[in-house]
Amino acid sequence: MIPLKNTLFYREAVHELNYSFGNYFLFDGFVVAEINEDVVYSWEHHGQKVTNDINDLLDDDTGHLAYITHRIHSYAVKPTDWLKFFRNGHMISGYAIVSYTKAGYANALLEKLFVKKSLKRFRSLEDAIRWAKMTSRKKAIA
Numbered sequence: 001m002i003p004l005k006n007t008l009f010y011r012e013a014v015h016e017l018n019y020s021f022g023n024y025f026l027f028d029g030f031v032v033a034e035i036n037e038d039v040v041y042s043w044e045h046h047g048q049k050v051t052n053d054i055n056d057l058l059d060d061d062t063g064h065l066a067y068i069t070h071r072i073h074s075y076a077v078k079p080t081d082w083l084k085f086f087r088n089g090h091m092i093s094g095y096a097i098v099s100y101t102k103a104g105y106a107n108a109l110l111e112k113l114f115v116k117k118s119l120k121r122f123r124s125l126e127d128a129i130r131w132a133k134m135t136s137r138k139k140a141i142a
Contacts, residue, residue: 001072001100002125004032009129015057021046026054029093029136030066030129037073043081051090063091066132070098070125077107082114094135096120096128 004010004025015026022035031054035041054065095115097108105121112119122128 003034003072004070004125007125009125017050017053019046019050024050024054026057027129027132029064030068030132032068032070032125032129034070034072035075037075039073039075041075041077041081043078043084047081047085048088051085051088064093064136066094066096066135067092068096068098068125068128068132070128071100071104074104077111079111079114082111082116086116092117094118094120094132096122096131098122098125098128 004013005023009027009032010025013025013027013032017024017026020036021039021041022033024034025032033050035046039046041047058065095117097104097111097119099105099108099121100123105123108119108121120128120131122131
């Protein structure tokens with residue numbers, strides 16, 4: 001469970017957004033989120049701010065991005081808040097959860113009920129990034 005900053009992938013990041021509740025790393029075609037310990041992540045207090053900031057950075061062209069949540073810390077997500085994300089007209093090309101625990105892996109199943117895109121589960125950040133790069137290449141070809 002190594003933070004992205006301590007990997008070789010970090011040097012590929014084109015933007016880094018740091019908040020009191022976590023860090024986001026923007027790459028060409030995908031975003032990696034690392035949320036802090038014990039956060040109860042919601043659309044109103046977290047997701048809306050991050051989405052607006054990323055939209056501003058990318059001139060509202062975020063629908064092509066894959067979203068990877070790198071769960072190196074234990075935190076809670078309000079899975080129904082994904083509905084608020086989509087209701088506000090936001091899109092992603094895919095969603096991946098990297099979890100290193102059985103409980104985290106099982107919690108991904110609950111989130112899957114509310115995400116309009118296919119949700120992929122991974123046990124390593126490297127595999128998730130490989131998937132995100134392939135996903136963004138497919139979108140560029142299509």
